[in-house]
Amino acid sequence: MALPKFKLISFPICPYVQRAMIILKEKNIPFEVEYINLMEPPVWFHDISPLGKVPVLLVDEKPLFESMVICDYLDEITEDSLYPENIFEKAQNRSWIEFGNDILSTTFDFLRTDDQKKFNLCIETLTDRFEILEEEFTNGDYFNGADFSIIDAVYAPIFRYHKRIEEYKDYGFFDDAPNVKAWGERLLERPSVINSIPDNYSEALKRFLTNQNSILGNLLTA
Ligand SMILES: N[C@@H](CCC(=O)N[C@@H](CS)C(=O)NCC(=O)O)C(=O)O
Numbered sequence: 001m002a003l004p005k006f007k008l009i010s011f012p013i014c015p016y017v018q019r020a021m022i023i024l025k026e027k028n029i030p031f032e033v034e035y036i037n038l039m040e041p042p043v044w045f046h047d048i049s050p051l052g053k054v055p056v057l058l059v060d061e062k063p064l065f066e067s068m069v070i071c072d073y074l075d076e077i078t079e080d081s082l083y084p085e086n087i088f089e090k091a092q093n094r095s096w097i098e099f100g101n102d103i104l105s106t107t108f109d110f111l112r113t114d115d116q117k118k119f120n121l122c123i124e125t126l127t128d129r130f131e132i133l134e135e136e137f138t139n140g141d142y143f144n145g146a147d148f149s150i151i152d153a154v155y156a157p158i159f160r161y162h163k164r165i166e167e168y169k170d171y172g173f174f175d176d177a178p179n180v181k182a183w184g185e186r187l188l189e190r191p192s193v194i195n196s197i198p199d200n201y202s203e204a205l206k207r208f209l210t211n212q213n214s215i216l217g218n219l220l221t222a
Contacts, residue, residue: 003077006031007058009048011038012204015104015157016067017055018196022153023071025192027078035198068097071150082150093144093151096136100154103129107161112214119215126173134177141186148190156193159184164205168220 008024010017010033024031036045038054048063049056056063057070064070075082083090103126110122137143143151162173162184174181187193198204209217 003029004060005058007061008033009045009054009056009058010035011054012198012201013208014038014054015161016053018157018160018193019067019153020055020057020070020074021196022156022192023074023082023150025195026082026148026153027074027080029074029078068154071153075150082148082153084144084149089144093149096133096143097151097154099129099133100151100158103133104158107158111161111165111209111216112212114214114218116215123171123173127171127175130173130177130180134180137179137183139179142183152187153192155184156187156190157196159187160193160197163188164202165216168216 006024006029008017008020008031010021012035021033023029036042036054041052045056046052048058049065051065053065055067055070056065057073058064059073064073083093106122106125106129109118110126113119113122138145140146142148143155165171166173174184206220210221211217
């Protein structure tokens with residue numbers, strides 16, 4: 001069956017966009033990408049994104065929003081699902097994807113806050129979350145063992161943020177989570193993950209962080 005025409009509406013440093021991009025690449029689905037400036041979005045963006053957020057996937061020009069909806073749709077219209085076959089295990093993966101969403105939003109708070117108390121609390125929470133994940137993590141290369149799954153695409157952009165943070169300063173997030181750290185490093189070497197960001201990612205991320213007037217942003221400009 002011929003696939004529809006896909007266009008992914010994106011923002012250079014968005015981790016949710018990266019999820020969709022990774023799945024498109026893992027599944028060898030042809031697509032176009034259009035990067036927009038979220039600070040000054042084009043007028044047409046409001047018509048396709050009711051929450052004003054990326055990613056949006058245009059499917060034969062019809063919009064789909066929310067990254068997990070997009071990933072699940074792409075998984076369902078192609079062969080070889082990137083979820084476990086067992087329905088309970090699939091549901092469990094979705095639980096841990098929600099856990100990843102929570103890690104991502106705490107990571108955003110950590111990057112953006114100018115409040116020292118909140119900053120310290122984020123460090124504590126993130127360290128704790130990665131330790132919990134360590135207990136859940138099996139012995140394979142990926143979350144579900146030998147094979148790459150959707151949940152790996154969700155966590156890869158989180159590890160990308162944390163690798164960049166570590167380059168500035170090591171906050172010890174993974175001190176009690178060595179297997180999770182190794183999982184992250186493995187993910188960041190995977191071609192679909194490497195190719196899920198644009199060439200200007202590093203500058204764009206640095207610009208974004210230094211413009212925040214946050215504790216971490218100020219550390220970068222010091
Ligand atoms: N739950 C959404 C979150 C997407 C999201 O927060 N995207 C950010 C960029 S990383 C965004 O578009 N923010 C613009 C805004 O909130 O106005 C998803 O999974 O797609």
